[in-house]
Amino acid sequence: MSKKEKSTSVNKKTLGRILKYIKRYSFLVVLSLICAAISVVLTLYAPIITGHMVDKIVGKGAVDFGALKTLAIRFVIVVAVTAVCQWIMNILNNKVTYHVVNDVRTSAYKKLEQLPLSYVDSHTHGDIVSRVIADVDQFSDGLLMGFTQLFTGVMTIVGTLCFMLSINAVITVAVVVITPVSLFVAAFIAKKTYHMFRKQAEIKGEMTSLVNEMVENQKVVTAFSMEENVNGSFNEVNKRLNKAGLDATFFSSITNPCTRFVNSLVYTGVGIIGAVMAIKGRISVGQLTSFLSYANQYTKPFNEISGVVTELQNALASAARVFELIDEEPEIAEPADAYVIEKADGQVDLSHVDFSYNKDVELIKNLNLKVEPGKRVAIVGPTGCGKSTVINLLMRFYDVDAGAISVDDHDIRQVTRESLRDNYGMVLQETWLKTGTIKENIAYGRPDATDEEIIEAAKQSHAHSFIKRLPEGYDTMISEDGGGLSQGQKQLLCITRVMLDLPPMLILDEATSSIDTRTEIRIQRAFAKMMKGRTSFVVAHRLSTIKESDIILVMKDGHIIEQGNHESLLAQKGFYYTLYNSQFAH
Structure with missing residues (x-):
């Protein structure tokens, strides 16, 4: 199996493990999805109201104030309900995330108590601590971002396509044809960043181990005047961590600009095609306004999802290290009928x-x-x-x-x-x-x-x-x-x-x-x-x-x-x- 195939296999396995933990809170997840769906539908309905409002004020002396007032009230209600749904969704996502993280950390800590002494003796204590604390925290950040933005992002893309198709199929096709470029860019960068974030997590464990070792043995270091040597070791690890962090951050940070560039092409394409069609009278100015809003809303989730994918790569790399600990072979199990010594004679x-x-x-x-x-x-x-x-x-x-x-x-x-x-x-x-x-x-x-x-x-x-x-x-x-x-x-x-x-x-x-x-x-x-x-x-x-x-x-x-x-x-x-x-x- 090649390194690439092995990485993909580990990612799928890790993601499957995470989903098993999430399954325990499926009720909260369903409620979050319902709130996300309502929020997305209302968010996408708002541009329709805006388009109708624009159409009510097109032309000199042709402003329909009665209709504008009704539409404005409807717009305010839509925005208010959307805000409440998003607030509830965020609360539910936080609950699911921190329950899952708590379960994972508890599983990791319980495994520590079950591991044979040979494991603890053969692994640096700092790396073990890093897996239970730092890696779980990193996993938590990625999972929360995934819940908050991935659900709504996917739903927004699907919903926007439906609304755009209801207005004009030609412009919608133009949008759909250009958009996949953004996905290819995000996918390419995500594959690159997983290995970098994995390496970064491993060096963090090494750094934690070194600092832990130095703090516990500071008197010995001072007694032998080894401060410079210790600083040298620290600087060497710190440089490697710095380089790994910069590489991971650089590749992850170029995702957003690249997808934004593609998204700008989409917006420009919609503007040009829509303007030509409006001049020919095939769509109204209000419909063009709605379409431009949809084009912006349609491309925005791609930016968010690309960021989420990058963060999820970091989270998966950290989660894989935690699951490695959880999957370690525990002490040999005791027989079901193991004898209990109440008070030994001492032979x-x-x-x-x-x-x-x-x-x-x-x-x-x-x-x-x-x-x-x-x-x-x-x-x-x-x-x-x-x-x-x-x-x-x-x-x-x-x-x-x-x-x-x-x-x-x-x-x-x-x-x-x-x-x-x-x-x-x-x-x-x-x-x-x-x-x-x-x-x-x-x-x-x-x-x-x-x-x-x-x-x-x-x-x-x-x-x-x-x-x-x-x-x-x-x-x-x-x-x-x-x-x-x-x-x-x-x-x-x-x-x-x-x-x-x-x-x-x-x-x-x-x-x-x-x-x-x-x-x-x-x-x-x-x-x-x-x-x-x-x-x-x-x-x-x-x-x-x-x-x-x-x-x-x-x-x-x-x-x-x-x-x-x-x-x-x-x-x-x-x-x-x-x-x-x-x-x-x-």
């Missing part, structure tokens, strides 16, 4: 597990592990050995390529994701907070928690003292990045969140990496209390934090190369012994 088994992010690069191969309820498991090893990957597999953020992971003898692929994750408490190295109060952030996983329970959890995690020093205490508002809180304080809030609602199993992935040594000692005591009787997985670089673990798994290149407790592993004088001594060598 976890990994049997012959294989997994890799890139199928060409082997990561975890034949991983076997049996964890009894209440045991504390530490996972250590060099960077990139697969420690955090094991956590991702336990939480079923990713599915294993081969083998199986079971909780309480239930394969987690046969268990509902919600119940599986409800049975894990998780504290990661990377903190996540939302815009809201300290209290709301702590109670994120348990919104019905009382103030007393929240405060008690904060005391257990040693976060209470610094929270009390904040301006509004637990009611202090913070932004999504934690505002003025230190990295350690943000980590304490994340730990408090888990403390508030302790599940049967815990995952601590470098949970104390951002906390000072003194606080870490207190946190370790809190963790010891928290982990008592709970199956726990602890990933740590600081080997001093995992001495008390029941089992220490030493990983390298995706394999467990050593296994045992702290003393037995040191006695082996293997990889763990080397790793431990490298941290504490004097």
Whole structure:
């Protein structure tokens, strides 16, 4: 399939999808069409009244004031009713447009919640945000213009032809013969602009991603004095966006002048032919006046439709990007009879597990592990050995390529994701907070928690003292990045969140990496209390934090190369012994 054919196919498919969304509001669309029809008919009837009025004043001393008054009143009524119909039509069009846009954006956002973590990891966050926000907004503008001008434009063209034919067929034929040139021009330019608007939308996503990345990592950029490099990257993307925008705007903007030129030829042709026929007495001066008005009204929709077509190309390009997101494969569906774990005992088994992010690069191969309820498991090893990957597999953020992971003898692929994750408490190295109060952030996983329970959890995690020093205490508002809180304080809030609602199993992935040594000692005591009787997985670089673990798994290149407790592993004088001594060598 050629690039041109592929583009046409995508356009048709996208348009079909949009029409399915519009179909839900067919009642409002029908009402809008009725209002548009009434508006067009009355608009086209007005020149007839004008023509009759002209005929009533042709000739010296031959003015029929009685008839003029009647026609003038009729003209005012027609204009008033037309204005009301157009006002109602615009309201209906707005309702349909924003309902459709709301449905599309809701579908896109819902899909975000269903997408596997692999999609989010493999796409820039800025591009995803751009699809849900910027592209949907662009689609909204094009759809609204389409509703407002496309309906009335098509109806005006058809209606005008009928009225012109009722006056004079010869002049009407002349108009119809010249007009298609305008359509050919608009169609040619529309095909050119789709690819340009598509490219513009893609670069906008790239720009959003770059700005998002820079805002989130501004401290790092400043610390390494990379401002000039970042500005260079921004300028490069900005230049490409500028060029794409100029190309798209240039081609889309020449549509109107080109069609206006053709339309002027139509108007000129009507004027010349009509004047000759009026001189010969084949039509009256009033009829020529009506015809000139119709010629103008007939050509005007072509200008509007050409603008609409250009805008629709932009909208279709943006809508296609949104639908690409909506059409992404969601997480593997849960079985209809998926098991719900109410409260896990905490037995976890990994049997012959294989997994890799890139199928060409082997990561975890034949991983076997049996964890009894209440045991504390530490996972250590060099960077990139697969420690955090094991956590991702336990939480079923990713599915294993081969083998199986079971909780309480239930394969987690046969268990509902919600119940599986409800049975894990998780504290990661990377903190996540939302815009809201300290209290709301702590109670994120348990919104019905009382103030007393929240405060008690904060005391257990040693976060209470610094929270009390904040301006509004637990009611202090913070932004999504934690505002003025230190990295350690943000980590304490994340730990408090888990403390508030302790599940049967815990995952601590470098949970104390951002906390000072003194606080870490207190946190370790809190963790010891928290982990008592709970199956726990602890990933740590600081080997001093995992001495008390029941089992220490030493990983390298995706394999467990050593296994045992702290003393037995040191006695082996293997990889763990080397790793431990490298941290504490004097």
